Amino acid sequence: MPQEPVFHRYVALGDSFSEGVGDPDPTRPNGLRGWADRVAEELARRDADFGYANLAVRGRLLGPIVDEQLDAAIAMEPDLVTIYAGGNDLMRPRVDLDALAARYDEAIGKLTATGATVLMWTAFDAGWSAVFGKLRGRSAIYNELVREVADRHGATLVDFWRFGEYQDLRMWDWDRLHMSTPGHQNMAIRVLGTLGAPHRIEMDSLGPDLPTDKASRRRADLAWTKDFLVPWVGRRVRGSSSGDGVSAKRPTLAPIS
Template sequence: MTSSEPVFHRYVALGDSFTEGLGDPAPDRPNGLYGWADRVAEQLSGVTDDFAYANLAVRGKLLGQIIDDQLEPALAMAPDLVTVYAGGNDLMRPSVDIDALVARYDEAIGALTAAGATVAVWTAYDAGWSAVFRTLRGRTAIYNELVRAVARKHGAVLVDFWNFEGYDDLRMWDWDRLHMSSAGHQRMAVEVLDALGAAHTLADPGLGPAREISRREERREDLAWTKGFLLPWFGRRLTGKSSGDGVSARRPALAPIR
């Protein structure tokens, strides 16, 4: 470690399924998940003896719910590092007021940085290659420009997911094509640590060339995905149910990661 590399002692992760770790199963961990945030915490814990980590993220939460439920508990922990990924579930709703959404985001990031924490935020992913999610590309681009402005205003670290290459490989995504796979989480942990300027020993998953599949096999996989994920997902949207109903934060208090 060099003198220019940051040392963090209290890391709190806020957000939704992206930060909870969905798509990266680990039966021996809380909620049965690993995820990029745990990987980041493990790396950061190696440079100080008093490192502690909390993960308040809960799947399915909208940005307003994340702020309402997680911001004050996070501030009470006096963290010196906070990661905040929020807004993705809002962007997938039939309608969204992006200006109002980012106004709340702005207030939350301001409160965290005013408390002295280093804060990392994300742009949303560019799923323009996806036949289903490409319809959200326009509103996502607008949201991202506003998030970039929030990051500049408050001096937050920007993890620019929109511009990452390699996530158009389905192996970077879980079976539902919405949450990252273990490989996707590993790559994200590398990106976050690099954005923070933190030393680490993680490597890109290095998946190699993707296997070629026939058009017939592709259609069969698309049909299975539509039946297994997309239709039930739309059903929850119509009934107002959330995948996070009944789910609790898996690391609600600061504690050592190891």
């Protein structure tokens, strides 16, 4: 049987996905838990000296993730790195997918050259969304480029695009952009399964089915447009970000409690 992996230093890089937005916990830095914290908690069971850092900041594009987080992560000499990047770029009006993939390729090459196990993600399939579903073709092309990068450098791919359970809206927070607490729990299970690492994570109930009648869906869509979509578009117009003024929640390696 394959030996279960033991990691000593884990660093998470990226944007809101890895910061943990959608999984609130007021006792933690930035008021968030998230799948990466959950993964760290399980990995720490196998090493008393386990250290975990999370440099991810919501709203970051791929370029700033590389510029601000990559060298800091490498300096910590991790043996496990997770990086989710590019999702915010895909939602911009214009994006050069080849240039984006080239920048990602360079970053992944630097990470894998350290000898660390490197996990990277495809973008999720938002075909169910009336708004984000319009980016489905763009995301599919990006995913093929990401798969090529992973193959070229021997990185491990977490294929979010193929996780059919995320077609259930209850796996998403109210904004329909970030995972809910069950979504983060499920992602932690997916990541640990990809690593071949045992875990004790149990999924919370997804709760009752969401209403499917036209009137209920229309009310939900109108509330979402008012509370999320309009402010989100406003930030795009102003050139601001939800991450302005936000710092990494775990900027240095430390035990995870």
